Amino acid sequence: MKSYDQVKNFEELLELEHGKVGTTSRNEYEENAQMFIISEMLKEARREANLTQEQLAELSGTKKSYISKLENAKGNIQLSTLIRIFEKGLNKKIGFTFL
Known part of the structure; x- marks a missing residue:
């Protein structure tokens, strides 16, 4: 059983x-968290x-x-x-920051 008594912050x-x-577990967590944010x-x-999802798919050339x-x-x-989905389908620009 994990003890949370000494946990002081989110990290x-x-x-x-x-x-x-x-670590593998942490990398998977981070990847899933980023995908959730994008979604x-x-x-x-x-x-x-x-x-609608269908209209966006049509505008962006996907399903x-x-x-x-x-x-x-x-x-x-x-x-x-x-x-392509953001720019063609939603007419929005997106940017990325790599850390």
Whole structure:
């Protein structure tokens, strides 16, 4: 059983739950967290544009099922496809920061 008594901040909680940065468990957690953020951004932008998943898929040259998977943080996403969805489908620019 894990003890949370000594946890003082979020980083310590992440280490307790998923290990230190660079471990397999932590990398998987970070990847899933980033995919969740992207999925929420996509849903919000699509809703603001008053588009259905089907309409967005048509505008961006992809399938509704792919948009649905992205919005549910499932599957893999190609950077070029993500850019196309935002730029062609939603008429928005996106930027990335690599750390």
